[in-house]
Amino acid sequence: MTSIHDSEAVLVFDRVLPQHQAALTLIKDRLEDPSVPAFRWLDLACGRGQILLHAENAISTPRRQKVQYVGVDVENRFARDAKRIAERLFTSPQMIICDLHRFESLLAPTADFNFITFTNTAHEVTPTSLAETLVSAICRIADNGELFMYDMEQLATPELGAIPWSAAEMESVVHGALRAAGETAPLPAAAVWRHTSCTAWSLHINHRNLTLKNGECQKRRRDMLQAASERFAEVLRNKLLAINRGLEALCQYGPETPEEAKTAQRLTYDYWAVSRALDGPLILGSEPA
Numbered sequence: 661m662t663s664i665h666d667s668e669a670v671l672v673f674d675r676v677l678p679q680h681q682a683a684l685t686l687i688k689d690r691l692e693d694p695s696v697p698a699f700r701w702l703d704l705a706c707g708r709g710q711i712l713l714h715a716e717n718a719i720s721t722p723r724r725q726k727v728q729y730v731g732v733d734v735e736n737r738f739a740r741d742a743k744r745i746a747e748r749l750f751t752s753p754q755m756i757i758c759d760l761h762r763f764e765s766l767l768a769p770t771a772d773f774n775f776i777t778f779t780n781t782a783h784e785v786t787p788t789s790l791a792e793t794l795v796s797a798i799c800r801i802a803d804n805g806e807l808f809m810y811d812m813e814q815l816a817t818p819e820l821g822a823i824p825w826s827a828a829e830m831e832s833v834v835h836g837a838l839r840a841a842g843e844t845a846p847l848p849a850a851a852v853w854r855h856t857s858c859t860a861w862s863l864h865i866n867h868r869n870l871t872l873k874n875g876e877c878q879k880r881r882r883d884m885l886q887a888a889s890e891r892f893a894e895v896l897r898n899k900l901l902a903i904n905r906g907l908e909a910l911c912q913y914g915p916e917t918p919e920e921a922k923t924a925q926r927l928t929y930d931y932w933a934v935s936r937a938l939d940g941p942l943i944l945g946s947e948p949a
């Protein structure tokens with residue numbers, strides 16, 4: 661199983677998402693540097709190309725011509741939409757259809773990127789796959805490059821099997837991986853964004869602020885993966901305990917407001933997804949043959 665059933669990718673022409681605006685603002689700035697002749701952009705879980713819709717207006721044609729775009733998604737039908745838009749904007753965009761944790765194995769061994777986007781997707785990926793995806797993404801940031809990640813802390817509509825992560829949780833995993841790579845500089849902090857419909861986090865790794873060189877990450881890849889996986893395991897256990905506490909309280913007194921009823925539903929979805937990720941035993945054992 662590669663993506664969860666409730667996975668959806670939007671393509672809305674008249675709505676720019678703030679996370680896409682933030683990433684495009686950074687990309688535009690880098691493209692305006694006259695000393696940058698070419699710009700490699702890797703868009704992980706590119707979906708249907710929502711971010712690309714707005715690149716057309718935000719970035720001028722001569723700057724866009726510097727971009728070598730690579731989109732990755734597991735869903736062919738989404739990637740096809742993204743490719744159609746990318747072909748309007750960039751010269752020879754490339755699409756890779758694969759599960760996220762495999763994207764690195766399909767790249768040239770030395771390929772790296774000036775900008776990597778990973779938006780609105782972390783909650784859809786299993787923790788094992790996410791650990792590998794994050795480590796691969798970090799290893800593929802060029803020495804002057806950046807990785808921009810963004811996702812919701814809680815989903816407006818729960819999705820079966822999804823695990824939304826908090827800013828602190830993602831920061832802990834990414835910091836674990838960077839320290840295991842041997843990074844000694846102060847590490848990038850996750851930011852929290854309160855929107856009307858949800859709270860979200862972003863994490864922006866700018867390689868210029870690190871002491872590590874890109875090749876050093878590759879050499880420490882195994883340590884990075886182990887550290888990220890251990891952090892995820894710890895985070896998942898704490899998450900399950902917190903979910904259980906929340907459900908216990910609601911079970912005792914019942915939801916008193918519509919908001920609490922929504923919380924009960926969210927916690928139930930979270931409980932199943934987190935216990936599944938921890939390989940939790942089924943309460944009812946296996947079904948009769």
Ligand SMILES: C[S@@+](CC[C@H](N)C(=O)[O-])C[C@H]1O[C@@H](n2cnc3c(N)ncnc32)[C@H](O)[C@@H]1O
Pocket residue numbers: 662663664667668669670704705706707708710711732733734735738758759760761778779780781784785789
């Ligand atoms: C909510 S959309 C986000 C799309 C885009 N990044 C954006 O910000 O608009 C999530 C995307 O992740 C993709 N996806 C989910 N799990 C995946 C996996 N394991 N490997 C590759 N792509 C995955 C889905 O197919 C979908 O296109």
